[in-house]
Amino acid sequence: MSETTQSSDSYESAANRAERVAEFEQHNRGFVGRLQHILHLNPSFVPLIVLLGSILMFGLLLGSKFFSPFALTLILQQVQIVGIVAAAQSLVILTAGIDLSVGAIMVFSSVVMGQFTFRYGLPPTIAIACGLAVGTAIGALNGWLVARVKLPPFIVTLGMWQIVLATNFLYSANETIRSQDIEAQAPLLQLFGAKFDVGGAVLTVGVVFMLILVFVLAYVLKHTAWGRHVYAVGDDPEAAELSGVNVKRTLIQVYALAGLICAFAGWALIGRIGSVSPTSGQLANIESITAVVIGGISLFGGRGSILGTLFGALIVGVFTLGLRLMGADAQWTYLLIGLLIIAAVAVDQWIRKVSG
Amino acid sequence: MSETTQSSDSYESAANRAERVAEFEQHNRGFVGRLQHILHLNPSFVPLIVLLGSILMFGLLLGSKFFSPFALTLILQQVQIVGIVAAAQSLVILTAGIDLSVGAIMVFSSVVMGQFTFRYGLPPTIAIACGLAVGTAIGALNGWLVARVKLPPFIVTLGMWQIVLATNFLYSANETIRSQDIEAQAPLLQLFGAKFDVGGAVLTVGVVFMLILVFVLAYVLKHTAWGRHVYAVGDDPEAAELSGVNVKRTLIQVYALAGLICAFAGWALIGRIGSVSPTSGQLANIESITAVVIGGISLFGGRGSILGTLFGALIVGVFTLGLRLMGADAQWTYLLIGLLIIAAVAVDQWIRKVSG
């Protein structure tokens, strides 16, 4: 059928004569333009701006009371547990999942660490390893149910939350292990509470751990193949599967890693509150999800940056302390935090829109 | 250029010679096949099967204790509040949103109804109207923030939850209005608690309201244009917008309607617990979302049926009562409910898969 072939070729061949790379008018940018451009490329800077803005605001309102090294490091210390858990939550949410069991895994891991040391007399290192293993295992089970049995993450982790929390209470018999006992017999459990001074500011190992964790995860998500797969799975799991990502394996890994991070949060929790208390961490779910969403990660998966989560957690921390310092009572603080969560995200949206 | 036109036409015209509607082999179905087909067309029957299965299971385990009219209507009574709230939640989740403020709206509306009657001495009808209006207004505000300011529903309703709850505590001064007082002075507030006998089974107005509400909403969602728009908005808001749905208006209406339904739930709550208690309803969020998800509505919006939600709420109710009757203590009940939530959804998934 060469005649038809030619006829089709005849006009199409006109296309091959010349080629030029597209060049559109490049409009000039001033400072604002450049800022917009930076924000456009690094959306996690948006919550950073909100964070800096809120620090500035409270700084102006409260002066040195707020701008003291004490207050500022206090925020970091208050945020550390939520920050660590929110890092785990970010991973899961990036895959378009959600993990309601983070708080339960955290507190159960800490209980395992404590009880294994005190009830069974294991060396703290082993007990801690067991705690971390338990957290990872629960996470992996979540992942298995989500990836293999194809259950919705919300349901899996909701069920797991109840299961782990109930197990936690049944196993620990609701008994607290006292700070003094831990200090005397297994100080390693309190490692994350160890303090050191950095120019007047008191940091704890837990705070440093949180910061390192977030930066390591940011690196992994951005600069390794695994990280890209996490985004792809969250973005469109079908497309990811078709284009060669082992979606199931990635999901299981993400949930397991989230479990491990929560177990670390459990260890950090012992450092923070001194004791091992089975009733801790009941708000960790909602607080971690809040941090993630304020930080700009989409609950529909695949979009956002884990640095944003850190800023999100800090924004809430700044507001909470700032309001208390301004003398708002507990109920009013609660109300105002609600307002400010909405406002923070509204500002965030607005900046994004402006930076187009 | 008629010559080229013809050349293109010459072979394409071959297409026009004959036409036949496609007929593929229609494979025969037995009973199983027919069941599969029914389930395929009515996915909300799947949670119904799980529900019937669980009633049967507890019936076999507990005998007449469970199969008594009292026990079975007790489940309905225990489920009514969650059922009503879950109906509101279903609407919101169908639009790919989530409403964490449902519980707060519910109690605050009930507090408004109670305080307006007792603090300001308004006639109960007016106080109730005010309560319903307040609920609707809060819902509409949620909707406005989601639709117009384009904030994520999770954040909007999280913030609103805190705001409304704190307002509730501040306004009510944490004071309970006692059942005896309501009975004496404003029995209308307890309307939803009114009981009537239907062949040994005791039903309340609240239960009947829940059932009617669900069926009305099922009708609206399936058989009216507005209902189809709700699905379209949840499915793909951009496509819905492009194909002529007023996405913003629909969203605002959905959230406002959800607020109104929650306010009705607040009224029903007074009927159920007799008094107006500002500390009620703190678990309404999570319980309503659980019912919705067990009922098979996708958290990503646009898929599922509100009848499923009713069955989802009932499944949890059956499990809870059944386990309590079997003497499981509280933590064991939570643990088993956790397991059963996962199992219920797993069975659901499995039936769906088999009915392909």
Next chain:
Amino acid sequence: MEPILKGRNLVKRYGRVTALDHCDFDLMPGEILAVIGDNGAGKSSLIKAVSGAVIPDEGEVFLNGEKVSFSSPMDARDAGIETVYQTLAMSPALSITDNMFMGREIRKSGFMGKWLRQLDRAAMEKFARDKLNDLGLMTIQNINQAVETLSGGQRQGVAVARAAAFGSKVIILDEPTAALGVKESRKVLELIQDVKSRGIPIILISHNMPHVFEVADRIHVHRLGRRLCVIDPKKHTMSDAVALMTGAKEPDAQDAAA
């Protein structure tokens, strides 16, 4: 003659990418205007800008000589402009019928429709079935199938059927035959002729030159985000058109002015 739909100096930027670069556009009453251009030239952006789907950063749109500013596709639809977008704009989980009637559902007559606002499914299904048959989409076995279960071409057919059935002033088709089979493409071309004979002007974006030259009255050549020229298919060859849109050839003075 005054154009029925006119764009002037339209600009749309996406971050660093300029999709429309001070672009003009004219659609005359009753004509079929083809828009051709390379991938990424900005054709879809152009029709989105005139149909309310995106709001241009600069520039103006006129309908029947009057300045309009559509803030949503609904505004444009209410003004009688019906568009098939390249992405098709359908709700995947909803049925074919639901999608076709989205936003203009038919209600039952009588009490059920008036007071209970019940939809007349039977009427809508029949209408949908007929329109699909007109397009020769016979392989669609079930009119209540969810759109996500349709083949690529079937989906496109549904979108075209919707626009053709409801457009009253202007119909815009962005690559309506891209995924269609030979037979179905033919049907769409017939449909376009048919719509034109009803006096409704059409904008057709297509990469299929034979189709364009078969039906178009005028051809708008789009290049690098703007209108390069408008040519008359009776005076130019397909090779000319292709050479123009790929930049191999400069337009004649009078065409560029057009």
Next chain:
Amino acid sequence: MEPILKGRNLVKRYGRVTALDHCDFDLMPGEILAVIGDNGAGKSSLIKAVSGAVIPDEGEVFLNGEKVSFSSPMDARDAGIETVYQTLAMSPALSITDNMFMGREIRKSGFMGKWLRQLDRAAMEKFARDKLNDLGLMTIQNINQAVETLSGGQRQGVAVARAAAFGSKVIILDEPTAALGVKESRKVLELIQDVKSRGIPIILISHNMPHVFEVADRIHVHRLGRRLCVIDPKKHTMSDAVALMTGAKEPDAQDAAA
């Protein structure tokens, strides 16, 4: 000669819809096999069944004469079968580069790559840029643009570039030029010839008859979920092909047997 990829008696049902109805399929080594058929005939379902994207309800697939049962597209890819799906299978929020290298990313050499598993973005970007230039997709201004911001044709170009770059045994293209411009389509056809000259067989699904007749060695005509016949483009006209696939003509006995 033994087919390199063979399907026998493939069946795929979706609820009430039968997409593949005891369908056979053969791809010979080194050939370009075109698959044509009406919209909804089951062409995409067929190639999904042989590339692991769906698991057929019945029937068998053979690669190089050996029975294979791919449980995921990854299995097929590992066996050297690279596919461009009609839906393109790209992650909208990720960049062009990320999408092209999904699942086979290049790591940096040395410590950063070996121990910190850092990706070599520069190398990947260069490779991606080159492949896109080969296809003449010059209007893509920014290689790190998210795929969702590309025009329809640009997106398709990226998917084709990916398959062509990485396919080693079989390349399957499901309507690769549907959204492409004239120039870009030409480039894809050239690319197909080029891949064939490297000895890699290609399955090409297309509704564009001139393209099919230009490049195909054999044409598999698909109708109502099964292979109607296989024809030789040198012995049949386009009109024959169209008549066959639309059911206007019955196949000759020897073609139907093929």
Next chain:
Amino acid sequence: GGHATTACLITKTDTNPFFVKMKEGATAKAEELGVELKTFAGKFDGDHETQVQAIETCILDGAKGILLTASDTSSITSSVQQARDAGLVVIALDTPLNPIDAADATFATDNYRAGLLIGQWAKAQMGDAAADAKIGLLNINVSQPTVGVLRNQGFLEGFGVDLGDPSKWGDETDPRIVGHDVSDGNEEGGRKGMENLLAQDAEINVVYTINEPAAAGAYEALKALGREDDVLIVSVDGGCPGVQNVAEGVIGATSQQYPLLMASLGIEAIKNWAENGQKPEPTPGKDFFDTGVGLVTDQPVDGVESISVEEGLAKCWG
């Protein structure tokens, strides 16, 4: 065993050690008396609905009596009435209902008195310095459940602060109060709440806490600043870890309650009701049966009755 007497124990939560002990006491006593015991608990402090459902379940289950620590003392009365109408004896444990005679009997600690004792002790302990003390209060949560309010207001009364409305905390105007914060009654919340209070005023020297876990958390916060030795922490509950903390100087004084006693008395009463149809009598002069409060401290002060840590440890419930 359908023939044995069935009793129900419904607690506010079963995560608070206090209620865990109450359940242990009830279980032990029930075993001893051959009573079949079913236990129920709310999901959090203030979870009223779950308690209502538990009462309904008990009625359905044919139980003879219910031991109840109510989350919402006035709302629960209609459900309680329903149970009593069905022939069950309902005994309020720890927290009296509102009105108190809504239950058949009440075996309770006086939470207000528990607060009062630690308030008086703290005031006496500080002596003259009490006049310009800086007080921080760590409550349970913003929904202000009644126990929390009673303990808090009791403490302030004992310390000599003008209460304002005694049915809620937070409306006092006394300048000595730095602030109220919430602790969720656990270590984590205790630490955070204390930090927030300290950020408002680092000079705080008296801290009231809702319970001993919150006190332990507050202590950690103070320790982080090196101020653990100049602040007086008082608390309520008297669990063994708490009393141990009194011994070690973490907590200055705590008001001890006796959940085991309440529970075992309650079981006995139900057994008695089932077999003899008799209801328990209140403590003479009170409208409830007072199971008593003991102030545990090693630094007794004049005018406030207290018991030593040894005694407290002997009676503690942990």
